[in-house]
Amino acid sequence: MDPVLCQYSHVCSGCDAILSSYETQKNQKIATLRNLLTSHTLPEIQFQSFGTHGLRSRLDFVFDNHNFGLYSHITRKIEDLPICLQLSDSLQLALNQFRNLKPPISKGSFRIRVSPQEEIGFWLDFSNENIKDLLQSRDYLLALQEIGHVEMGQRHKALYQKPSGELGIGQPQFHHWSETVFEHKKIPLLSTVASFTQPSHISNAWITEKIENWCETLKPQNILEFGSGIGNLTFPALAYKNSKLTALEFDGLSFQALTKNVESLGLGQRIDLRRGDYRKSTDLKLSDYDLLLLNPARNGVGELLKSDVTSDSIIYMSCYPETLALDTQHLNNLGYSLQELIIVDQFPQTTHMEVLSLFTLCKS
Ligand SMILES: C[S@@+](CC[C@H](N)C(=O)[O-])C[C@H]1O[C@@H](n2cnc3c(N)ncnc32)[C@H](O)[C@@H]1O
Structure with missing residues (x-):
């Protein structure tokens, strides 16, 4: 791909990798992730690009x-x-x-x-x-x-x-500042301007479709979602028609938006909304869930995985691979292995990366 010729590339702190070619950036992101997960058996690290610029919404x-x-x-x-x-x-x-x-x-x-x-x-x-x-x-x-x-x-x-x-x-x-997917159709999501959303409509369309496809294949009955935000991954996660989901969210205004989005889709029967700090130890029984969907902030899921984790699968999306690596170590000890590992390059020209991963429990 052609280099991006930005006249501010030598001064602006926004794109900390722009002086390297896009191919070098890609190889460096893959190498960084591999080094962080060095002690694990890894599937091929996939790299999903949406181009070198013009992505942000x-x-x-x-x-x-x-x-x-x-x-x-x-x-x-x-x-x-x-x-x-x-x-x-x-x-x-x-x-x-x-x-x-x-x-x-x-x-x-x-x-x-x-x-x-x-x-x-x-x-x-x-x-x-x-x-x-x-x-x-x-x-x-x-x-x-x-x-x-x-x-x-x-x-x-x-x-x-x-x-x-x-x-x-x-x-x-x-x-309606952003959109996600439900039953293979785009649906608008309510939020405030200041609410957290993924940075790009283009990359988010890819992410949400991937979550929907995984959940359609996994056919979970009972999903526990950590870090639901306004519901961006919540609705695609309900791809299997019989599944139910418990959504955990800390931020008050995101929770209000999530509640409105659940109501406007008429999905109150399938989604149990809980507001609180779920990085601390909780009274939730994790063994009740056959899929965990985790999308924490940089500080990770905290104590959540310290309880009785027995779900068949775990989808973990992270913008901070250092905490993903720590939790991967813990999940490995519990008998989980990585099936898919994808760098979703929604921050091109920077060293930041979004990682989407799928773990399954090895039953031996
Ligand atoms: C990276 S965002 C993901 C939001 C959403 N999944 C999306 O794709 O837009 C992480 C979310 O985790 C929430 N969060 C942070 N700490 C939390 C905690 N201790 N308990 C529950 N949710 C938390 C944040 O408020 C935020 O909405």
Whole structure:
């Protein structure tokens, strides 16, 4: 594949592998994963690519002193990035519009996302003081609202206009910012702009279809899912028509979105929703489940696998292979072996990787 010619490649900290060819990046990711899992018998490590750039459907940038971008690893200041080759075309257009408006503040983080239907969402993770000033001065937020949905602060509060014309922020609003699959059809997922989603609609379509295909083959009766988020893997996991699923999620706003998504699909009879910190020891009886579907944050599943794990299969998706390696060691000791191991390259030009793995219990 042709190298990606990014004019910021020597300064921007966003793409820490961009100075290597894509082939070298691929080989390095495979070697890193193999080294982390060195003591295990591994299947062939597959590498699923979606191209070298243009994948991202959401971005997280910082605004600092009129620069919109990411830290420069040379100056340690924010490098202005008018163009980022990692963005999808529609996300780049949304960034252009955001930049034109120039926020009247000196510093803050922001997220922009574009839905599969090309709606635009902005999350301004600014200080409370800045939010208050922007609400009072109105013009900037009114102009931004003309372009897309606006959310502010850590509690994802939605911007609205009072009948008096004043601006306020209130309850989070849930829109269809991403999609997954259920019964081989694409379905929209409700969330806030600031909720966690996978970074790209393109790679996520591949991931969710893979989960659906695995679950169709495995035919689990009872699934336990750790880290359900807004339900991205939950619905494809129900591919086998008789299966039931217990969904574990810690984050309050993701859990609210998950609840709404389950309701809107009418799947309340098949999905048991539980909110809590399931990295700590729990009263869940893991031996009741014949499939575990694990998609933790970087810190892994904690104590969850320390209980009585007897499921036939485990699907483990991880954006942090170091914790996947630790849990693989533990699962090996319990008699599980890796059947499939796939690097899903949804972070090209970086050293980050998403790993999708399937373990089965060796019954001897
Ligand atoms: C990598 S995200 C995956 C979300 C979802 N599966 C998806 O594909 O969009 C990890 C999820 O684990 C949740 N999580 C983190 N710590 C948790 C805990 N202690 N107990 C339950 N869920 C947790 C996070 O809130 C987040 O939604």
